[in-house]
Amino acid sequence: MTSPDSRKELEHEVVVVGAGSAGIAAAVASARNGADTLLVESGATLGGDLISGLPIDGCRSTGGDWIVGGVAAELFDECRAFGGYVGSIFDRRNICVVMVNPRVMGFAVLRLLKKYGVGILPYTQAIGLAAENGRVAGLELANKTVRLAARAELYLDCTGDADLAVMAGLPFETGEETQPASMTFQFRGLDSRALLEFVRDHPENCGLGENPLVRKTAPELARELYEEGIPKVFFSGEGPLIKAAVESGELFPCSMLALNPNSPDYTCVTVNTTRMVLPDNTGGGALGEAMLALTDQVVQAAAFVRKRIPGFAGASFDGVAPRLGIRESRRIVGEYRLGERDVAEGIKRGDGVCKGGHEIDVHGRDRDHVRLAIRNAGSYDIPLGCLLPKGMANLLAAGRSLSSDRVANSSARVMGTCMGMGQAAGTAAALCAKGKILPRELDIGLLRGTLREQGAILDGTP
Ligand SMILES: Cc1cc2nc3c(=O)[nH]c(=O)nc-3n(C[C@H](O)[C@H](O)[C@H](O)COP(=O)(O)OP(=O)(O)OC[C@H]3O[C@@H](n4cnc5c(N)ncnc54)[C@H](O)[C@@H]3O)c2cc1C
Numbered sequence: 001m002t003s004p005d006s007r008k009e010l011e012h013e014v015v016v017v018g019a020g021s022a023g024i025a026a027a028v029a030s031a032r033n034g035a036d037t038l039l040v041e042s043g044a045t046l047g048g049d050l051i052s053g054l055p056i057d058g059c060r061s062t063g064g065d066w067i068v069g070g071v072a073a074e075l076f077d078e079c080r081a082f083g084g085y086v087g088s089i090f091d092r093r094n095i096c097v098v099m100v101n102p103r104v105m106g107f108a109v110l111r112l113l114k115k116y117g118v119g120i121l122p123y124t125q126a127i128g129l130a131a132e133n134g135r136v137a138g139l140e141l142a143n144k145t146v147r148l149a150a151r152a153e154l155y156l157d158c159t160g161d162a163d164l165a166v167m168a169g170l171p172f173e174t175g176e177e178t179q180p181a182s183m184t185f186q187f188r189g190l191d192s193r194a195l196l197e198f199v200r201d202h203p204e205n206c207g208l209g210e211n212p213l214v215r216k217t218a219p220e221l222a223r224e225l226y227e228e229g230i231p232k233v234f235f236s237g238e239g240p241l242i243k244a245a246v247e248s249g250e251l252f253p254c255s256m257l258a259l260n261p262n263s264p265d266y267t268c269v270t271v272n273t274t275r276m277v278l279p280d281n282t283g284g285g286a287l288g289e290a291m292l293a294l295t296d297q298v299v300q301a302a303a304f305v306r307k308r309i310p311g312f313a314g315a316s317f318d319g320v321a322p323r324l325g326i327r328e329s330r331r332i333v334g335e336y337r338l339g340e341r342d343v344a345e346g347i348k349r350g351d352g353v354c355k356g357g358h359e360i361d362v363h364g365r366d367r368d369h370v371r372l373a374i375r376n377a378g379s380y381d382i383p384l385g386c387l388l389p390k391g392m393a394n395l396l397a398a399g400r401s402l403s404s405d406r407v408a409n410s411s412a413r414v415m416g417t418c419m420g421m422g423q424a425a426g427t428a429a430a431l432c433a434k435g436k437i438l439p440r441e442l443d444i445g446l447l448r449g450t451l452r453e454q455g456a457i458l459d460g461t462p
Contacts, residue, residue, distance in 0.1 A: 007146070007147050007148070007149065008146050008147070008148045008149075009148070009149050009151070010038065010141075010148050010149070010150040010151070011150075011151050011152070012035075012036045012037060012038040012119070012150070012151075012152045013030075013035040013036045013037065013152060013153050013154070013430075013433040014027075014030045014035045014036070014037045014038070014152055014153065014154045014155075014156065014426070014429045014430060014433055015037075015038045015040065015139060015150050015152040015154075015155050015156070016030065016037065016038070016039045016040065016156040016158055016426065017040045017041075017126045017139070017155070017156065017157060017158060017159055017163065017164055018040075018041065018042075018048075018157070018158035018159040018160060018163075018399070019039055019040075019041035019043075019046040019047065019048065019109075019120070019122075019158070020047070020048025020049065020050070020158060020160055020399060020418065021047070021048050021049065021050050021056075021399065021415040021418040021419050021422065022048075022158040022160075022398040022399025022400075022418040022419065022421055022422035022425075023039060023041070023048070023156070023158030023159075023398075023399065023422060024039075024046065024047060024048075024050070024071070024075075024109055024112070024113070024419070024422065025070075025071040025072065025398075025418070025419040025420070025421075025422030025423045025426065026156050026158055026398050026422035026423070026425050026426035026429070027039040027113065027118045027156075027422075027426060028071045028074070028112055028113065028116050028118060028423075028426065029070070029071055029422065029423040029424075029425075029426030029427045029430070029454070030118075030156075030426035030427070030429050030430045031116040031117050031118045031426075031430075032116045032426075032427075032430075032454065033426070033427055033430030033431060033434070033450065033454075034430055034434060035154075035429065035430035035433045035434070036119075037117075037118050037119065037426075037430075038118075038119045038120075038121060038150065038152070039113065039118050039119065039120045039121065040121045040124050040125075040126060040139075040141055040150070041120070041121070041122045041123075041124065042123070042124065042125035042126075043122065043123070043323070044122060044123060045106060045122075045322055045323075046106070046109050046110065046113070046120065046122065047105060047106050047109040048160070048323075048415075049321075049325065049415055050075070050100075050102070050105050050106075050109065050415060051102045051103070051105050051106040051109070051322060052102060052184060052270070052321035052322065052323070052325065053102040053184060053186055053260065053262050053270030053321060054184060054260060054270060054272060054321075054325075054415070055089075055091075055097035055098065055099055055232070055260045056072075056097060056098040056099070056100070056414075056415045056416055057095060057097050057358045057414035057415060057416055057417075058356060058357055058358040058411075058414040058415065058416030058417040058418075058420075059072055059088070059096075059097075059098050059416035059419075060088065060095075060096035060097075060098075060357065060416075061096075061357035061374070061377060061378055061379045061461050061462075062094050062095055062096070062211055062213075062357065062359060062373065062374065062377040063213055063376070063377035063378060063461065063462065064090070064096055064213075064377075065357075065379070065460065065461040066457060067355040067356075067357045067379045067416075067420075067457050067461055068354065068355065068416045068417065068419060068420040068456075068457060069455040069456055069457045070419075070420075070423045070451065070454050070455035070456040070457075071112070071419055071422070071423045071455075072416060072419040072420070072423075073455055074112055074455075075105070075108050075109065075112055075419075076098060076100070078107075078108030078111050078112055079100045079101070079104050079105055079108045081108075082104050082107060082108065083101075083104065083264065084100050084101035084103070084104020084105060084107075084108070084264075085100055085101075085104075085264070086099035086100055086101065086261050086262060086263065086264050086266075087099060087230070087264075089230055089232045089261075091232045091234060092208050092209070092214075092221040092222070092224060092225050092232075093206070093207040093208055093209070093210050093211070093234050094207075094210040094211045094359060094371075094373065095211075095358065095359065097232070097260075098416070099232070099260060099261050099262065100262070101262050101263055101264075101268075102262060102270075102321075121141070121143075121148075123143050123144065124141050124142065124143040124148070125141065125142055125143070126139050126140070126141055126159070126163060126164065126167070127140050127141065127142050128140030128167060129164055129167035129168050131168050131169070131392065134391065134392060134393050135392065135393050135394045136155045136164070136168060136392055136394055136395050137151070138150060138151045139151075139152075139155065139164070153394065153432070153433045153436075154394050154395075154396065154429035154432055154433055154439070155394060155395050155396070156395075156396050156397070156398060156425055156426065156429055157332070157389070157395060157396070157397040157398075157401065158397070158398050158399050158422060158425075159399075159401070160326065160329065160399055160400050160401060161281075161282045161283075161329045161330050161401060162329075162330040162331065162332045162389075162397060162401040164395060164397070165330075165332045165389045165392070165395065165397060165401070166330065168389075168391070168392050168395065170332070170333065170389050170390065170391045170392060171333045171390075171391075172330045172331060172332055172333060172401075173330065173331045173332075173333060173406075174329065174330050174331070175328060175406045177277060177364075177365070178277070178278070178281050178327070178328040178329065179277075179327035179328040179362060179363045179364070179410070180275035180276050180277045180278075180327065180363055180364075180365065181275070181276055181277075181278055181281060181287070181290050181294070181324055181325060181326050181327070182272060182273075182274050182275050182276075182294070182324075182325040182327070183274050183291070183294035183295070183297070183298055183320050183321070183324055183325065184270050184271060184272045184274070184320065184321045184325060185270070185271050185274075185298050185301075185302065185317065185318075185319065185320045185321070186262065186268060186269065186270050186271070186317075186318040186319060186320075186321075187268070187269055187271065187302075187305065187312060187315045187316065187317060187318055188267065188268045188315060188316050188318040189267055189268075189314060189315040189316050190231060190266070190267050190268065190269055190311050190312060190315045191267075191310075191311040191312075191313075191314065191315070192229065192230075192231040192261075192266040192267065192311060193229070193311070194310040194311035195231050195233065195259070195309065195310055195311030195312070196225055196226040196229065196231060196233075196311075197226060197310065198309065198310040198311070199222050199225055199226060199233055200222045200223050200225070200226035202222075202241070203218040203219045203221070203222035204218070204239055204240060205235055205236070205239035205240060205241040205242070206218070206222065206233060206234055206235055206236060206239060207234040207235075207236040207238075207239075207256070208221040208222060208225075208234075209221050210373070211373075211377060212373065212377060213377050229266065230261055230266055231259055231261050231266050231269055231311075232259065232260060232261055233258070233259045234256060234258050234259075235256065235257040235258070235259075235309075236255075236256060237254055237255040237256050237367050237369070241308065241309075242254070242256070242257055245304055245308065246367070250300075250304055250308075251273075251300060251301065251304050252274070252275075252297050252300060252301075253366035253367050254273050254274070254275055254366070254367065255275075255363065255364075255366075255367050255368065255369035256272070256273060256369070257271065257272075257273040257301065257304075257305070258271070258272040258273065259271060260272065267315075268318065270321070271301060271302075271305060273297075273301050274294050274297035274298060274301060275297075275363065275366075276290050276293060276294055276297075277364075277365045278290055281326045281327075281328065281329040282329050282330065287324060287326075290324060291324050294324070295320075298320060302317050327363060327400075327413065328400070328406075328409065328410075328413065329400075329401070330401055331401050331402065331403060331404055331406075331409060332389040332397045332401050332402065332403050333389065333390050333403060334385055334386050334387065334388050334389055334390060334397070334402070334403025335384075335385035335386075335388045335390060335403070335440075336383050336385030336386050336388075336403060337386070337403045337404060337405060338380075338382060338386050338402065338403065338404035338405070338408040338409075338412060339404070339405050339407075339408055340360070340405055340407040340408050342380050342381075342408060343356065343360060343374060343380050343407070343408045343411045343412070344360060344372060344374060344375060345374075345375050345380075346374050346375045346376060346378040346379060346380045346462065347380050347381065348380070348381050349381040349383050350444075351381075351383045351384060351385070351444045351448075352381025352382060352383055352448075352458055353381075353382060353383065353384045353387075353421075353424035353428070353444075353447060353448065353451060353456075353458070354381075354382050354417070354420030354421050354423065354424045354451075354456060354458070355379040355380065355381055355382065355417075355420060355457060355458065355461070356379065356380050356382055356411055356412045356414075356417040356420075357374060357378070357379040357380070357416075357417075357461070358411045358412075358414040358416070358417060359371055359372060359373050359374060359411060360372040360373075360374075360407055360408075360410055360411050361410045361411060361414075362406070362407060362410040363410075370407075370410075374411070376462040377462070378461050378462035379461040379462075381458075382402070382412065382417070382420070382421060382424075384424065384428060384439065384442075384444065384447065385403070386402045386403045386404065386421075387402060387403070387421060387424065387425050387428075388403075388439055388440065389403070393438045393439075393440065394432075394438055394439070396425040396428060396429060396439055397425070398418065398421040398422045398424070398425035398426075399413075399418045399421060399422065400412070400413035400418060402421060420456065423451065423454075423456055424447070424451060424456070427447060427450055427451055427454070428442055428447050431446060431447060431450065
């Protein structure tokens with residue numbers, strides 16, 4: 001156990017806290033650009049929702065253009081090398097997603113961290129932060145055996161919850177009500193042919209044909225899904241299948257039941273449907289209670305899927321994602337606040353360091369769900385200012401806690417965008433460490449040029 005005399009000091013150029021999609025990309029990018037980088041993660045696994053089986057949204061715009069490359073593309077290459085890349089798939093509703101086998105992705109994450117020489121410290125939580133003269137002077141970390149004082153030139157808050165910003169006493173934002181937490185689960189042994197026949201014959205149950213660039217009817221798109229043979233299916237809360245189940249009590253109130261393929265043979269899928277709005281998504285009792293309560297929704301949904309959706313009768317339940325899914329918690333107050341208009345109108349900027357392209361996507365209580373397309377099925381730019389918390393000169397934040405209003409955040413929170421932000425923040429940190437400067441002194445042209453050279457996509461979409 002941690003005791004007061006088991007203390008250790010660590011010194012690195014860059015310390016990244018949080019190993020979700022943003023933190024992984026940040027740490028890889030920082031190390032790739034020559035900074036001695038440490039990645040700290042409170043949990044046992046690295047990758048966050050990259051290893052949950054969910055679709056990786058936001059790597060392509062709804063128009064189909066790739067808008068995130070770089071570290072994300074390298075991770076997909078690693079997955080491909082180990083047989084775990086399922087593909088980049090158009091869901092025939094509105095979006096293009098990347099699907100992977102989450103267990104292979106977990107391995108790919110470790111391979112990439114190793115390749116670039118990132119030091120990792122799993123099972124270790126950042127519990128305190130010392131600040132001096134408007135800068136982070138050090139972090140206090142703790143695990144079972146040791147307390148650590150970690151010092152660096154640059155610190156990256158990729159905790160999803162803006163923990164470092166909060167520990168530094170900086171202001172933050174939260175929604176009056178936050179989006180629901182969800183427990184996703186998997187089925188193995190699906191007969192995807194039978195499922196897709198059902199989709200083809202009953203397109204009214206599915207969300208299809210919302211993309212303005214695709215001028216086809218729902219039945220035509222259902223037939224395309226059937227012919228393509230990939231079980232990426234969105235059963236809509238507005239369709240008769242889910243509606244009747246909710247009204248009869250067979251299913252809890254929900255806006256969707258989404259099936260996401262996780263194996264290249266399309267026999268394994270992740271189901272995303274459960275939901276529970278919590279008073280506090282950042283930890284403690286409410287999360288524990290939700291985890292237990294959501295198991296009832298999983299039981300209900302799994303029974304519904306087996307009974308009502310063809311293809312699942314012979315499939316086996318394959319457990320839940322490694323962690324409870326949190327869509328929304330705290331947002332930093334940064335130099336620039338990404339707004340609903342930036343996202344909805346696909347605003348481009350000369351100081352953009354990555355792109356978002358996922359629709360506005362605010363899950364609400366029960367059946368509430370607000371979804372709005374981005375203009376021209378295009379992309380918007382995220383400036384470095386969204387990643388620079390006001391009040392702490394050597395701290396950057398990337399991932400779902402970016403500086404943004406709630407509506408903009410519902411788009412930028414997705415994993416592809418988080419990886420883009422992570423790569424930008426990690427690269428910025430490494431350039432700052434090399435040049436002995438602070439992020440606000442960094443030449444944006446140099447950052448953008450470096451990002452482009454390393455595969456990031458900053459231009460070229462409507
Ligand atoms: C149910 C659900 C469905 C979703 N569906 C999709 C989808 O279909 N497609 C999509 O792209 N996105 C989806 N999202 C959104 C997306 O998964 C997340 O917004 C995104 O993964 C956030 O990444 P992040 O790196 O910012 O944060 P996280 O993934 O939350 O990573 C933060 C990491 O920091 C660690 N950490 C936190 N505090 C500390 C600390 N003090 N010390 C050390 N470590 C710490 C955590 O353990 C965690 O590993 C969904 C989210 C949910 C919950």
